[in-house]
Amino acid sequence: MATDRFNVGPIVVLGAGINGAAIARELTLQGADVLLVDAEDLAGGTTSYSSRLIHGGLRYLEYAEISLVRESLTERDRLLRLASELVHPLELVIPVGNRFSGLISGAQRFFFKTGAAPKDGRGSLVVRLGLTLYDRFASGAVPGHRRLTSAQFAQSGLSTEKFFTAFSYYDAQLTFPEQFVLALVQDAQAAAKEEGGAFSLRTYQHVRREAETLFFSTIHPNHGSDGGGEVAVTPAAVINAAGPWVDTALAGLNVPSPRLIGGTKGSHLITRAPDLCKTLGPRGVYAEAADGRPIFILPWNNACLIGTTDIRYDGDPAEAVAEPDEIEYLIDATNMIFPDVGLTRDDIQQHYCGVRPLPAVGEGATSSITRSHVVHRHPGAPFPLYSIIGGKLTTCRSLAEDVVKVVLPDLGQEVPRNSRDRALPPANFGETPLDAPLLPDVNAPIAHSAYAIEHLAAKTLSDLVERRLMLVFDPNLSRQCLCVLAEQLADAGWLQRQEIDAEVDHYIHRLQKRYGKRVS
Incomplete structure (x- = not known):
């Protein structure tokens, strides 16, 4: 099997949800080399299924979580200023x-x-x-x-x-956290260029570990391995930001740990x-x-x-x-x-x-479980390893700042800057004329889906519909629209043409099962 060996030393972030993307962005601002990895798609987990609120946590006051409320309100007001669109x-x-x-x-x-x-x-x-x-x-x-x-x-x-x-x-309110994650990733790319670091994103990844080296291979939902071999990475550190899959990620790395989530x-x-x-x-x-x-x-x-x-x-x-x-x-x-x-x-x-x-806590009311985040060090791991417990939309930036303040000093590096005053523009889908042709039955330019496939790591119908174009919430989403998107994926090599009809049928079933959404 062909192996493409990375330069030794990138910081690997496992999990490309809102916390993982924010951590990757914060690291690139320091000039660090960063590899952001996910077993599925960007924002494919908890981020996509939140209440879509940016809030201070009024009810946290009842449990005397004063510091969390202060932090959340500070970050709420910061996001209103820096990410006003x-x-x-x-x-x-x-x-x-x-x-x-x-x-x-x-x-x-x-x-x-x-x-x-x-x-x-x-x-x-x-x-x-x-x-x-x-x-x-x-x-x-x-x-x-x-x-x-x-x-x-x-x-x-x-x-x-x-x-x-x-x-x-x-x-x-953050209408689409999924596109907020896209914005974080695109800004991480920009920050890497500004600060002289490197940023790489790999989605749909299987990871295995041998001693101090990680091996990544692409597993596409439609046709398994993409045949491109493995990428071998000897990381400077690994940050496990896999959200509710934190324990699963640790098991995949063969790192013993008590249950964290x-x-x-x-x-x-x-x-x-x-x-x-x-x-x-x-x-x-x-x-x-x-x-x-x-x-x-x-x-x-x-x-x-x-x-x-x-x-x-x-x-x-x-x-x-x-x-x-x-x-x-x-x-x-x-x-x-x-x-x-x-x-x-x-x-x-x-x-x-x-x-x-x-x-992970014992019995008791779920409402009493803290919403604060914790950066958990794993002593005895084969490389510096940290798991992120907790976190929420509102505090993704401050969580990322806290993580960087722990990880980089452990690696003997300074933290010269932060993102407290860095604006976050919306995700970029390329230049699109006002009269650009639209996808059937929905108000979304065909060019946006093409751009998402070519530049924004969209590889499946769910990537496009649920996390790039946000068509999952469009009441007019139709089978015809899904077929056009599937044809674009086939053009890019992510789907076999003879499988288009079956894939559309499969995806319509997913929408019904996961969202209770009917598409005809």
Whole structure:
């Protein structure tokens, strides 16, 4: 088998989700040589299945995670400034049903991190206190909280039987985290050129280890190995940023380790139900389900996004799907909050589900598991090895900065700069004329899919539909459109022409199983 030997010394980042991409970018800013690797596609895991919020973590205050809230608010405001074309302010409304509920249970969670959520919801005193602290920790990039007037509350559509008033505050929304990851990768490429380092991306990789050397080979979903042999890498260090697959990655490297990840699954619904969309308007709602668990109902991408559940999950994260009882749970919660919209299962156009890479802990409420990130060193590994536990969309940049501050000094290198003031423009799909031809039935230029295949590592229909062009959320996505995309993949050698129809059929089945999305 042919072997292409890399120069000794790149830092290998395993996992090309939002954290892995941010780490790779931060490393390239230091002039480091970086190899970013994923077993599947860019943003193909938890990143694609998040709540798409950039937020300070208001509920983290209940568990006294003050430093996490400060960090999250700082990063929220930084992203609003540096990635303004990707991250946008979002007003959220918190309805409340009484004044005093939650004071005792809130104190238990704050001081002891125990105690159930209040049966009657969090009262206005608890909510106002939390929002006041939230405003004080923020930089003033968005308006502070306020209480809705009686007239505004009456017009909100919120249940008047369950709630008597509501508060408004601001966080932010990242419509497509998948394209945020593309932007991070493209900026890592730019930073490598600026600082004299090297950056390389390899997706759909199988990895094996022999002593201090890693061997990578491409495994394409449609036809196995691409026949290009292995790339041998003797890494300066390995950063395991595989999200909920952190333990799987360690096993693949034959590195003994206690279990690090104890993921929980979160399901989301997407609906274009006219009554709900009209009632919600441009503001989101942050409320509580019947069991006291917080949920969001958000305006998103010309639809409404409802989420999320928080259930312990020990299976393969790639197989996690929204189960019928989770769907009903979110529908029931929505109807309890907005009783006049009458949301039904038929109103749900699609759903999605992901697994959070939270630290492995014992029994207890999933809501009490910290959302802070940890950089875990593996003593005795054949090369400097670090696993990233936790992390979320909002803090991907600060997580990356923390990782670099640990890894480079361990390698005897300085950290001369950071990304705190570096703008992040949106992903680039090349120059496209305004009158460029579009893919059938959807508002996306054919040139964008061609560019994604040639320059943005798109190798499958799911890469194109779910993580480059974001057509998975287009209600007009059609079989004809998928056939055109499949033909482009065939032109590039990623699909055999005689397999186009079968591959389109297979992908339509995937959309139905994973997203509950029907395509005809």
